[in-house]
Structures are given as C-alpha cells and as structure tokens.
Amino acid sequence: MTPEQLRAFCLDFDAAVEEFPFGPETSVFKVAGKMFALSALDARPLTVNLKCDPDEAVRLRADHPDAIVPGYHMNKRHWNTVTVSALPAALVRELVEDSYDLVVAGLPRAERLRLDRP
Numbered sequence: 106m107t108p109e110q111l112r113a114f115c116l117d118f119d120a121a122v123e124e125f126p127f128g129p130e131t132s133v134f135k136v137a138g139k140m141f142a143l144s145a146l147d148a149r150p151l152t153v154n155l156k157c158d159p160d161e162a163v164r165l166r167a168d169h170p171d172a173i174v175p176g177y178h179m180n181k182r183h184w185n186t187v188t189v190s191a192l193p194a195a196l197v198r199e200l201v202e203d204s205y206d207l208v209v210a211g212l213p214r215a216e217r218l219r220l221d222r223p
Contacts, residue, residue, distance in 0.1 A: 106194040108146040141208040155204035
C-alpha cells in the first residue's frame with residue numbers, strides 16, 4: 106500500500122477528515138473530531154498509528170512482531186504502530202477500518218446513527 110492509497114482509504118470513511126495539528130508532515134485522520142489514524146505519509150518506512158482493542162492489540166503484536174508494535178507516542182494499551190509495507194494491504198485496510206469503527210463506537214448514539222454505523 107502506498108502513502109497515497111493509505112490516505113485515500115482513510116478519507117473514504119463517512120465524515121473522515123485529514124488535519125495537521127502536529128505540523129504539515131503528520132496527517133491525522135479524524136471522524137467527529139476524534140482521531141482514528143495518524144501517519145507521516147512521506148516517512149520511510151511508511152507507518153500508521155491505529156486504535157485497537159487492547160486484547161486484539163496484544164495478539165496482533167505477537168502475530169506480527171516485526172510489523173506491529175505498541176503505538177509510538179500513544180497510549181500503548183489502545184494504539185499500535187503498523188509498518189504498512191511489512192503487511193498485506195488487505196490486513197492494513199482491515200486494521201484501519203477496525204480503528205475507525207472503534208472510534209465511531211465511542212461516539213454518542215445520535216452521531217453514530219448519522220454516520221450509519223449503529
């Protein structure tokens with residue numbers, strides 16, 4: 106997955122926006138003001154921080170120790186840093202979607218319904 110593909114995939118979700126609160130080199134993807142992905146899209150290797158269920162985060166780190174590590178500069182219980190090039194694109198897309206879904210699940214019910222994700 107290329108940086109352009111990662112960016113396009115993150116922005117393809119309902120109400121997803123890209124912001125740059127940490128400077129122009131770091132893309133922060135949000136839904137309803139809540140972050141679900143963070144990446145320096147021109148970094149090599151390309152990595153992305155994604156929210157994850159704590160139990161699933163531990164399992165993913167064990168299954169992919171060279172590609173998934175505790176979230177860099179994030180709450181390590183709830184965030185993973187994923188090296189995009191070290192994983193199949195389908196798995197990266199699944200992890201991004203899971204992150205988005207976790208963030209949406211934490212939104213108020215009215216907001217979730219507006220996003221068509223009860």
